Amino acid sequence: MEYPVWDIPLxxxxxxxxxxxxxxxxxxxxAIGAGLFLVLTEQKARxxxxxxxxxxxxxxxxxFILVVLVxxxxxxxxxWWTIGLVHPTATSALIHIFVWAWAIEWxxxxxxxxxxxxxxxxxxxxxxxxxxxxxxIYFAGAWLSLFMINGILTFMLTTGRxxxxxxxxxxxxxxxxLPSLVIRTAVTIALAGLxxxxxxxxEPDESLRERVVKYAxxxxxxxxxxxxxxxxxxISRLPAQARxxxxxxxxxxxxxxxxSIVFSAFVFLATLVGPFLFPRRFHVTFAFVIVALGLITTxxxxxxxxxxxxxxxxxxxMYSNAVRTDEVQKVWERGVLGTAKWALLSEEDKRxxxxxxxxxxxxxxxxxxxxNGVNGIKFAVKGWKKEFLDVQIQNLDQLKGxxxxxxxxxxxxxxxxEWLYSLNNPPQQAALR
Amino acid sequence: xxxxxxxADPAGLPAPAWxxxxxxxxxxxxxxxxMNLLVGGSVMMAVSLWLGKNSDFYAxxxxxxxxxxxxxxxxxITLGVAPLLFVQVLYGQAFYTASVLMAWPxxxxxxxxxxxxxxxxxxxxxxxxLGKWVIPIAWLSAIFILLVGLLFTHNATLNLxxxxxxxxxxxxxxxxxxxxxxxxxxxxxxxxxxAAFAVAGLGVILLAMLYRKTDPQWAEEAxxxxxxxxxxxxxxxxxxxLWFLVKLPQGIMMNFLGISTLDTVxxxxxxxxxxxxxxxxxxxxxxxxxxxxxxxxxMAIVRHRIRxxxxxxxxxxxxxxxxxxxxxxxxxxxxxxxxxxxxxxxVWQFAKAGKAEQSAxx
Numbered sequence: 001m002e003y004p005v006w007d008i009p010l011x012x013x014x015x016x017x018x019x020x021x022x023x024x025x026x027x028x029x030x031a032i033g034a035g036l037f038l039v040l041t042e043q044k045a046r047x048x049x050x051x052x053x054x055x056x057x058x059x060x061x062x063x064f065i066l067v068v069l070v071x072x073x074x075x076x077x078x079x080w081w082t083i084g085l086v087h088p089t090a091t092s093a094l095i096h097i098f099v100w101a102w103a104i105e106w107x108x109x110x111x112x113x114x115x116x117x118x119x120x121x122x123x124x125x126x127x128x129x130x131x132x133x134x135x136x137i138y139f140a141g142a143w144l145s146l147f148m149i150n151g152i153l154t155f156m157l158t159t160g161r162x163x164x165x166x167x168x169x170x171x172x173x174x175x176x177x178l179p180s181l182v183i184r185t186a187v188t189i190a191l192a193g194l195x196x197x198x199x200x201x202x203e204p205d206e207s208l209r210e211r212v213v214k215y216a217x218x219x220x221x222x223x224x225x226x227x228x229x230x231x232x233x234x235i236s237r238l239p240a241q242a243r244x245x246x247x248x249x250x251x252x253x254x255x256x257x258x259x260s261i262v263f264s265a266f267v268f269l270a271t272l273v274g275p276f277l278f279p280r281r282f283h284v285t286f287a288f289v290i291v292a293l294g295l296i297t298t299x300x301x302x303x304x305x306x307x308x309x310x311x312x313x314x315x316x317x318m319y320s321n322a323v324r325t326d327e328v329q330k331v332w333e334r335g336v337l338g339t340a341k342w343a344l345l346s347e348e349d350k351r352x353x354x355x356x357x358x359x360x361x362x363x364x365x366x367x368x369x370x371x372n373g374v375n376g377i378k379f380a381v382k383g384w385k386k387e388f389l390d391v392q393i394q395n396l397d398q399l400k401g402x403x404x405x406x407x408x409x410x411x412x413x414x415x416x417x418e419w420l421y422s423l424n425n426p427p428q429q430a431a432l433r
Numbered sequence: 434x435x436x437x438x439x440x441a442d443p444a445g446l447p448a449p450a451w452x453x454x455x456x457x458x459x460x461x462x463x464x465x466x467x468m469n470l471l472v473g474g475s476v477m478m479a480v481s482l483w484l485g486k487n488s489d490f491y492a493x494x495x496x497x498x499x500x501x502x503x504x505x506x507x508x509x510i511t512l513g514v515a516p517l518l519f520v521q522v523l524y525g526q527a528f529y530t531a532s533v534l535m536a537w538p539x540x541x542x543x544x545x546x547x548x549x550x551x552x553x554x555x556x557x558x559x560x561x562x563l564g565k566w567v568i569p570i571a572w573l574s575a576i577f578i579l580l581v582g583l584l585f586t587h588n589a590t591l592n593l594x595x596x597x598x599x600x601x602x603x604x605x606x607x608x609x610x611x612x613x614x615x616x617x618x619x620x621x622x623x624x625x626x627x628a629a630f631a632v633a634g635l636g637v638i639l640l641a642m643l644y645r646k647t648d649p650q651w652a653e654e655a656x657x658x659x660x661x662x663x664x665x666x667x668x669x670x671x672x673x674x675l676w677f678l679v680k681l682p683q684g685i686m687m688n689f690l691g692i693s694t695l696d697t698v699x700x701x702x703x704x705x706x707x708x709x710x711x712x713x714x715x716x717x718x719x720x721x722x723x724x725x726x727x728x729x730x731x732m733a734i735v736r737h738r739i740r741x742x743x744x745x746x747x748x749x750x751x752x753x754x755x756x757x758x759x760x761x762x763x764x765x766x767x768x769x770x771x772x773x774x775x776x777x778x779x780v781w782q783f784a785k786a787g788k789a790e791q792s793a794x795x
Binding site for chain 1: 522
């Protein structure tokens with residue numbers, strides 16, 4: 001409530017972040033796995049004196065830099081842009097707690113990028129040994145940058161002992177940091193195989209195509225096989241409430257969690273039955289089908305990971321609506337509009353409960369809800385009477401465990417009720433009745 | 434309308450303010466150097482593609498620039514990440530607020546960068562496939578890059594205007610504002626862009642050095658061409674810089690005209706170094722480049738001083754509580770040194786292999 005809230009109609013902030021983040025996850029994990037894929041396959045090709053495979057790798061690496069260096073890097077910056085716009089208070093907290101972790105990640109990022117360029121432009125220029133070494137440096141830089149980001153990202157859901165100790169070590173090496181690292185590393189391997197299926201299936205030479213398709217499909221199968229082990233470990237380290245939300249506490253989230261498992265299985269089965277068993281008949285269209293399934297899996301999984309963090313944005317430290325847990329009392333005393341200086345209500349506005357209610361909504365609720373789009377409040381309260389609305393709001397955190405408590409004053413609550421009621425019962429119409 | 438400034442982050446600064454400011458300004462300089470080559474280079478490439486229809490020299494220049502620009506783009510972005518981090522640590526109160534006010538245009542930076550980047554790669558990898566479209570695509574990339582610069586200037590100037598924020602937000606919360614009403618906007622933007630053309634001119638001279646042995650005739654012409662860009666842009670810059678200076682609020686401008694000795698020396702030493710570079714460029718491009726780099730360093734410090742003057746007590750980083758994380762800082766510095774070693778080793782290997790390749794072919 002300390003920053004102005006950007007009013008994004010229909011899709012809302014969460015969805016905006018989601019669109020860019022899922023794209024980035026899908027590309028950046030590939031970026032890491034592909035590094036391992038390229039360098040290991042190059043070693044294999046050189047060992048076996050396989051010129052055809054080496055030529056394929058050169059072509060694959062063009063695709064690699066076009067996807068990784070451009071889309072991967074730019075969408076990564078894009079996430080940063082978006083979270084700063086949608087959740088400035090939480091972004092500021094993450095920046096301040098982890099500034100040197102970010103700075104370290106930047107060092108790895110610089111190494112990663114330079115190594116990628118030199119690997120790509122060095123195919124004919126460097127001797128085999130140096131080329132392979134630079135390939136390994138690329139993979140090390142890329143994986144270490146995942147290592148850093150993963151620590152920060154998992155902190156958001158499992159702050160662990162940090163709220164008491166305020167120690168960066170506790171924050172970074174939080175309870176889900178390692179299991180998440182295992183899952184994400186496995187995903188990088190699977191995605192490396194998935195993207196290689198695309199480039200492999202476009203190879204004109206039939207015998208090479210068959211060999212590489214089969215080889216790439218093994219990467220997918222191995223990667224996906226590791227995920228369940230990391231997954232079980234990860235779930236065992238979640239806060240109890242987050243587990244409850246994913247297992248029935250909030251039906252939609254449970255549905256998505258199930259979808260994540262089902263779609264992972266689809267990717268596995270499609271890869272098994274398609275490129276692994278019948279590499280000769282594999283077609284580029286089928287490659288895109290598997291990639292689409294992979295993208296859906298990534299999307300629903302990341303969505304669940306975000307959803308189970310409710311009602312927090314930084315677990316037990318800051319609620320989704322940017323109220324820190326240690327300032328609940330203070331906000332409760334001053335009210336929402338007494339705290340949110342950006343509400344900028346004139347004396348006249350303050351006498352109009354509808355205007356007041358709208359502002360309370362914007363600064364207290366809009367970080368998760370839109371009016372009539374994604375998670376639209378208009379539909380959520382359809383048919384609710386004023387008394388019912390009032391009871392719901394008073395006991396928000398009790399009735400809906402994934403929502404933060406309502407911290408407005410009595411006057412603000414009544415204004416919010418009026419405004420919410422007016423969404424489905426416009427005042428003029430109500431007067432006519 | 435009241436002046437509303439969000440409170441500072443309660444976590445405090447993770448290092449003393451002076452250290453973070455040095456890191457901010459230093460990494461900003463690295464970003465600006467790469468950005469200058471990108472902005473100037475992409476326009477130069479678009480021009481050369483067009484002139485290259487009837488001239489081998491321009492055709493060759495366009496080709497050589499097209500190979501360098503995607504890498505330059507990548508480094509502009511990567512080196513921009515670091516100052517973006519430090520600016521959020523120090524000036525988040527201003528940065529997030531200004532960005533929210535112009536959220537959609539600010540977000541469009543990402544799309545523009547992405548499109549410009551792919552455009553540059555298309556021109557490098559697929560000029561034949563593009564055919565006659567290669568020139569429009571190159572121009573489109575250049576224009577998008579110039580637009581990104583303009584949006585950054587909007588953001589940077591809006592960062593410095595706390596008094597405007599509340600009124601803008603009261604008008605609309607949709608994130609569609611821009612900062613056109615700021616009298617420094619246009620001169621400030623031109624100040625950065627004209628500098629980019631000058632630095633890219635020097636960049637062409639340095640590029641020509643790489644071809645001195647293999648293509649001496651082209652290298653000589655490219656040296657003259659680069660020098661021309663540098664000289665014309667730098668002379669133009671004296672006018673643009675003066676325009677920017679007089680458009681600053683008087684209280685701030687006077688600091689650079691004698692009221693504050695430090696600020697006056699910083700600014701005018703930068704100007705003198707630019708004049709020296711002008712005189713040197715025909716004789717030694719390397720010395721001129723050194724002088725210009727120093728100018729950029731001084732100007733980046735001046736820019737930082739101007740930010741402090743604008744923000745005044747609204748956001749005073751020297752008054753923020755400090756909660757240092759020295760352990761993490763030391764790990765960062767160690768990894769940075771190791772990283773620089775690795776980067777140096779890789780570049781050395783690459784350069785060495787290039788020399789071997791050259792002597793093998795000749």
